[in-house]
Amino acid sequence: MESFTILDGIAAPLLKSNIDTGVIIALRFLRSRATDLGAGLFADWRYTADGAEIPEFVLNRPRYRESRILIAGANFGCGSSREAAVWALLRFGIRCVIAPSFGEIFYDNACENGLLPIMLPEDLVGRLVARVETAGEPRLTVDLECCKITAPAGAQIAFEVPEERRAALLAGLDETSLILQHEGEIDAYRARAAAARPWLYGKLG
Amino acid sequence: MSEPKTLFEKIWHNHVIRQFGGDRFLIHVDRHLVNEATSRFAFEGLKQRGLAPKCREATFGVIDHDLSTRPGRQWDSYEPAKERIGAMQENCRAAGIELIDIHDARQGIVHVIAPEMGLTLPGSTIACGDSHTATSGGLGAWAWGVGTTEIERLLATQSLIVRKPKTMRVTFIGERHPGISAKDLILYFIGQHGVTVGSGHAVEYAGPAIRALPVEGRFTICNMSIEFGARSGLIAPDDAAIEYLAGRAYAPKGAMWDLAVADWRGLPSDEDARFDREIEIDCAAIKPQVTWGTSPQDVIAIDEPIPAPDGVASERREPMARSLDYMGLQPGMVLEGLPIDFAFIGSCTNSRLSDLEIAAGIVRGRKVPEGVTAIVVPGSTPVKRAAEEAGLDKVFTEAGFEWRESGCSMCQTLGGDMVPPGKRSISTTNRNFENRQGAKARTHLASPAMVAAAAISGCITDIRKLDIRKPGI
Ligand code: SF4
Numbered sequence: 001m002e003s004f005t006i007l008d009g010i011a012a013p014l015l016k017s018n019i020d021t022g023v024i025i026a027l028r029f030l031r032s033r034a035t036d037l038g039a040g041l042f043a044d045w046r047y048t049a050d051g052a053e054i055p056e057f058v059l060n061r062p063r064y065r066e067s068r069i070l071i072a073g074a075n076f077g078c079g080s081s082r083e084a085a086v087w088a089l090l091r092f093g094i095r096c097v098i099a100p101s102f103g104e105i106f107y108d109n110a111c112e113n114g115l116l117p118i119m120l121p122e123d124l125v126g127r128l129v130a131r132v133e134t135a136g137e138p139r140l141t142v143d144l145e146c147c148k149i150t151a152p153a154g155a156q157i158a159f160e161v162p163e164e165r166r167a168a169l170l171a172g173l174d175e176t177s178l179i180l181q182h183e184g185e186i187d188a189y190r191a192r193a194a195a196a197r198p199w200l201y202g203k204l205g
Numbered sequence: 206m207s208e209p210k211t212l213f214e215k216i217w218h219n220h221v222i223r224q225f226g227g228d229r230f231l232i233h234v235d236r237h238l239v240n241e242a243t244s245r246f247a248f249e250g251l252k253q254r255g256l257a258p259k260c261r262e263a264t265f266g267v268i269d270h271d272l273s274t275r276p277g278r279q280w281d282s283y284e285p286a287k288e289r290i291g292a293m294q295e296n297c298r299a300a301g302i303e304l305i306d307i308h309d310a311r312q313g314i315v316h317v318i319a320p321e322m323g324l325t326l327p328g329s330t331i332a333c334g335d336s337h338t339a340t341s342g343g344l345g346a347w348a349w350g351v352g353t354t355e356i357e358r359l360l361a362t363q364s365l366i367v368r369k370p371k372t373m374r375v376t377f378i379g380e381r382h383p384g385i386s387a388k389d390l391i392l393y394f395i396g397q398h399g400v401t402v403g404s405g406h407a408v409e410y411a412g413p414a415i416r417a418l419p420v421e422g423r424f425t426i427c428n429m430s431i432e433f434g435a436r437s438g439l440i441a442p443d444d445a446a447i448e449y450l451a452g453r454a455y456a457p458k459g460a461m462w463d464l465a466v467a468d469w470r471g472l473p474s475d476e477d478a479r480f481d482r483e484i485e486i487d488c489a490a491i492k493p494q495v496t497w498g499t500s501p502q503d504v505i506a507i508d509e510p511i512p513a514p515d516g517v518a519s520e521r522r523e524p525m526a527r528s529l530d531y532m533g534l535q536p537g538m539v540l541e542g543l544p545i546d547f548a549f550i551g552s553c554t555n556s557r558l559s560d561l562e563i564a565a566g567i568v569r570g571r572k573v574p575e576g577v578t579a580i581v582v583p584g585s586t587p588v589k590r591a592a593e594e595a596g597l598d599k600v601f602t603e604a605g606f607e608w609r610e611s612g613c614s615m616c617q618t619l620g621g622d623m624v625p626p627g628k629r630s631i632s633t634t635n636r637n638f639e640n641r642q643g644a645k646a647r648t649h650l651a652s653p654a655m656v657a658a659a660a661i662s663g664c665i666t667d668i669r670k671l672d673i674r675k676p677g678i
Pocket of ligand 1: 269270337553554612613635
């Protein structure tokens with residue numbers, strides 16, 4: 001996974017709450033390997049049924065087309081566990097989503113794929129959007145090293161990310177490799193657990 | 206004496222391998238269920254790492270999401286799905302993982318067959334690449350849904366790094382009125398407390414009304430945990446749960462069974478255990494529930510008017526207005542009498558034998574009116590067989606329902622079953638999101654009884670007013 005240190009990019013406001021993973025990427029884009037998930041991102045909001053762009057949708061507006069950051073409403077990424085929601089955002093170019101809260105599975109999936117989810121209180125999210133919308137260029141700098149967002153005109157907002165997540169994102173270290181470093185402990189656990197609850201392990205039935 | 210613990214904390218404690226920094230722990234997963242919809246890239250990732258599955262005997266493959274449910278279906282019956290089904294069959298074969306394939310007598314929706322096969326056991330940890338995995342919590346397992354990267358991780362290590370959730374107990378007191386099912390209980394709860402109340406929590410459902418529920422109803426409750434943000438939901442195992450498991454294929458037998466049961470008896474939350482959050486629900490207040498919007502919290506009793514957006518908290522106003530527009534409804538309307546085009550009985554929420562029995566009890570001797578498409582999709586092949594033995598298939602088909610093979614079907618659209626644009630569906634599923642049952646499809650969630658009643662009435666109907674011999678719940 002790609003490491004995340006400092007991201008400087010266009011931020012698009014999409015302040016709906018409960019944007020679920022099925023809206024982020026619809027099922028029809030998940031069938032085949034060949035599909036460009038980035039093109040499928042928010043497809044039902046970006047395009048009409050015959051594939052024409054809907055010009056008012058935020059990511060279609062010239063000002064936000066190159067967005068790297070999304071500022072969204074509460075409970076972003078709720079619903080289905082499909083990890084392709086994160087992949088679609090990444091393929092489109094989004095590496096950071098700022099929202100008051102996230103669907104839990106989405107949050108984990110995001111961290112594990114190098115997409116930084118930032119939780120900020122609702123009023124701060126609202127103020128950030130106000131700044132982005134009125135700025136000449138809707139650009140934010142997200143610095144994961146010192147956990148600060150710099151908004152247009154220099155205002156700074158601090159944020160928090162669980163330390164382990166932050167370390168892994170900064171290092172671009174994937175969790176599976178981390179766990180595999182502790183394989184001996186897993187095996188020792190399995191031996192202990194099998195002694196305590198033998199019906200759960202080994203040959204079943 | 207050790208500290209009093211909740212059910213969840215006991216299972217947690219038994220499964221911690223090590224602590225990483227902060228509140229993140231390495232947790233052993235006892236059962237890993239793999240389905241064709243989310244696992245493909247995980248198998249590829251595993252191969253790229255040059256690894257084989259760590260615990261083949263604890264890993265089971267299931268095909269359910271993409272599979273056609275048309276009678277006589279084959280793996281390739283639905284053209285757009287066959288690439289993934291084929292890949293799943295090949296991946297399981299190559300990895301040496303037992304696959305419950307499409308013609309297997311045990312086939313079905315993963316969350317229905319895990320308990321049926323006895324793979325779900327009280328006090329165990331279960332993970333599956335599907336957000337409704339908490340269904341297995343109905344037997345007192347800690348079960349949760351994961352993404353594709355985590356599936357790969359599970360294949361490689363049989364463990365996951367998990368943040369320790371807070372604990373929440375939802376206590377259902379009072380008695381259910383006749384005709385009120387587990388589905389009404391959980392929809393009502395979500396309506397009262399919203400879709401995020403469970404975020405960050407492992408939820409235990411408790412109280413006399415939960416203990417009074419048959420095990421299948423407990424699955425329905427736990428199934429919808431994710432719909433209010435909780436990744437897992439559990440119910441303490443009791444006699445009913447233990448009885449349910451006795452003799453299941455993968456459940457322990459003989460002396461091992463006795464050992465297991467003795468352990469399970471110790472799992473319920475200690476009397477003085479503390480929860481981070483407690484909520485109480487009075488079942489006596491619950492009437493038949495139906496959703497009106499595009500989020501499970503958009504739910505009302507059948508005789509209540511749809512709320513007006515200006516009457517609710519500001520952050521719910523905009524989604525409400527959008528929901529109403531999508532659903533083609535107005536504030537103040539009651540849902541009773543609203544014509545429907547589709548009625549769907551199925552999904553991991555409500556497709557078990559008891560659900561079909563309740564629905565059949567309402568349907569028997571009646572007819573689905575012209576213009577309404579009504580479909581029953583049993584949650585598993587064993588459910589289908591049992592229903593057929595009881596003659597329920599005849600009850601449904603004589604009334605004009607389609608009787609299908611088991612699978613996820615019209616819960617989403619992967620297997621080719623979908624509600625056409627603008628059409629209105631009443632459904633026993635768990636998600637009424639935009640486009641869930643088809644592009645622009647309008648979904649109302651309800652109990653099997655309510656869906657059956659709507660199917661034969663042609664419109665959303667108050668089951669309490671139907672002349673039903675016996676709702677049988
Ligand atoms: S029935 Fe629906 S909710 Fe359940 S596993 Fe299948 S697609 Fe998911």
